Amino acid sequence: EVAMTENSLCTILSALKGQANLAADAALIEALPHVEEDRARLLLATLFERGRPHALRSLVACFATLPPTLQALLAGDILRLRGGILDVFSGGSRDEKLSAIELVVRGDNGSLSDVLAEGLAGDDPAVKDRCARAIETFVTRRAGDARSVQAPCSEGNQPSDLPHLAATLDRAIHLWELHFRPEIITAAMRLAPWTEPALRRKIE
Numbered sequence: 001e002v003a004m005t006e007n008s009l010c011t012i013l014s015a016l017k018g019q020a021n022l023a024a025d026a027a028l029i030e031a032l033p034h035v036e037e038d039r040a041r042l043l044l045a046t047l048f049e050r051g052r053p054h055a056l057r058s059l060v061a062c063f064a065t066l067p068p069t070l071q072a073l074l075a076g077d078i079l080r081l082r083g084g085i086l087d088v089f090s091g092g093s094r095d096e097k098l099s100a101i102e103l104v105v106r107g108d109n110g111s112l113s114d115v116l117a118e119g120l121a122g123d124d125p126a127v128k129d130r131c132a133r134a135i136e137t138f139v140t141r142r143a144g145d146a147r148s149v150q151a152p153c154s155e156g157n158q159p160s161d162l163p164h165l166a167a168t169l170d171r172a173i174h175l176w177e178l179h180f181r182p183e184i185i186t187a188a189m190r191l192a193p194w195t196e197p198a199l200r201r202k203i204e
Helices: 006-017 022-034 037-050 053-061 068-076 078-091 094-107 114-119 125-142 162-174 182-190 192-203
Strands: none
Touching: 022 037, 022 053, 037 053, 037 068, 053 078, 053 094, 068 078, 068 094, 078 094, 078 114, 094 114, 094 125, 114 125, 114 162, 125 162, 125 182, 162 182, 162 192, 182 192
């Protein structure tokens, strides 16, 4: 058996980039768990370049079942998967949504935390629970000591995605009656300089 050379693989992938056939994406995704990391990067690059919504959705939906090396690669390129994440949240199964949440948590990009707030508005208790804990995780990573979080107008070093997280918490607080998750209140208190107006509106 002759192993496929890197040049041969690149030639095949180059040919696949322009293929309209949906089976090309399915074949690339099917091959991902069975190739070495360097080749997996090439396959992912091809999938991203093709940019087919169904393929990006499939990557998100199966994230939790992929090997750790592939999970790390996808999490490192998470912004390119935003469309797939939104697709899964809008119509995926419970397992697919939980997979998407794990990807968002691993990717650790606060600009994607808004999808977690919307997950709190759904009907599935398991999804609501995981979304609430994921939001709390995002906040804990950035505000380990609540006293270190400054007001929005303050100068100084603060995580650049704090405004995104504050907006996510504002939305989660607004949806409070749909989830009643204590993690949201805990997270909001840790970002009190940012979330106090939303908390006050809800109390009043």
